[in-house]
Amino acid sequence: PQAMIVGASCTAELIQDDPGGLAEALGLPIPVVALELPSYQRKEAFGTSETFYRLVRALAGPQPRLSADGRGPVCNILGPTALGFRHRDDAREIRGLLEGMGVRVNVSAPLDATPEDLKRLAAADFNVVLYPEHAEEAARHLEKTHGQPWTRTVPIGVGATREFLAEVAALTGLAPAEPAGLRFPWWSRSVDSTYLTGKRVFVYGDATHAVAMARVARDEMGFEVVGLGCYNREFARPLRAAAKRHGVEPLITDDYLEVEAAIAEAAPEMILGTQMERHIGKRLGIPCAVISAPFHVQDHPARYSPVMGWEGANVLFDTLVHPLVMGLEEHLLAMFREDFEFNDAAGPSHLGGHAPAAPPAPDTTPEIARTAEPAPSRPGLDPGPPPAPQAKRAEPSETATLEAPTWTPEGEKELKKIPFFVRGKARRNTEAFAAERGISSIDVETLYDAKAHFAR
Secondary structure, three states: OOOEEEEOOHHHHHOOOOHHHHHHOOOOOOOEEEEOOOOOOOOHHHHHHHHHHHHHHHHOOOOOOHHHHOOOOEEEEEOOOOOOOOHHHHHHHHHHHHHHHOOEEEEEEOOOOOHHHHOOHHHOOEEEEOOHHHHHHHHHHHHHHHOOOEOOOOOOOHHHHHHHHHHHHHHHOOOOOOOOOOOHHHHHHOHHHHOOOOOEEEEEEOHHHHHHHHHHHHHHOOOEEEEEEEOOHHHHHHHHHHHHHHOOOEEEOOOHHHHHHHHHHHOOOEEEEOHHHHHHHHHHOOOEEEOOOOOOHHHOOOOOOOOOHHHHHHHHHHHHHHHHHHHHHHHHHHHOOOOOOOOOOOOOHHHOOOOOOOOOOOOOOOHHHHOOOOOOOOOOOOOOOOOOOOOOOOOOOOOOOOOOOEEOHHHHHHHOOOOHHHHHHHHHHHHHHHHHOOOOEEOHHHHHHHHHHHOO
């Protein structure tokens, strides 16, 4: 081995044992890095950061600058990890941007780096920190010990990538690279995405991705950020600052039940979160795009799919728009379910109408229901079951009830026919409409009365 890391187990912590000190006293022919991780107080992101920092502190010694050969400035890329969200692709994308400017990359760590590579870190002129959760402590040590400045901008999104390249240009004296293959601005101005302007999104994940994604959602997609949070308390300060810029209360917790309660209260039209928030979205009927670890294998595609740099911006557009577009598709299918060509009993339309139609389902309606007079239908809508008896409406002079209106089963069923990306707004508007008029129970009629009222 090129080095040895010695850490204390939970039991060793409790009995105050010192295995690291013991290993250092053995006089082994390789570097021994004693590691203390307070497992009862800290979480995984801190463990990554502390381990990387200790390795850098123990191994990165003085080195002559590689830029002395006159072939241009040299940097290190710090932060990518094997289990990070799209880290491998991000490192490749940013390396390409740096090399396009004329900046050479000395070491990319910790992903794919060996202890021998870490010994060469001080040979670079500056450090590029892509994920502060994992590399900020190491970057601060290299700045203090070896005089290497480091970048503060995380290049997620078009605006942040421009700022990142400008920061690199200021450190090197080189011209920033121009966008290559950037399709995000055109798509974000297209008619297919402008109708999504103003959609309410809740953002949660690690601090790096949550803060960056909230900025992209608001400034580059035109969404409204209604919630922002992270699970790593070490980065509570930048998260709080970002939440203040968006005008929302910061949520800093690793309790998924607390996150679910906050999402339910905010009633967003989309969630940008982790795999846990995807499960929450399924329970609440809200679409979710995964933007941060922890994530599922389906969010680690085989193709090249970064979220940083110019290509990362293109990927972000798809990530943020597709969940909403799929919801629109479901709504259109529901809207045309009675169409002669698209209803369930019709054959596939691509066969020219000659495909055999599905046999009609047996009529299981009780005889008394068959003779009943059908309920009046609305144009373009399934008449559905007969509405429940309408709740008594108070006269304007009567005092409105203080209790929040409740929904009848028929009203809830009709509400679910509204596309999910406006369903939350329709619910809030209808409840406000009912409360103003003293309606205590919201049925189908109340829902459509409210719709007509707010459509004026």
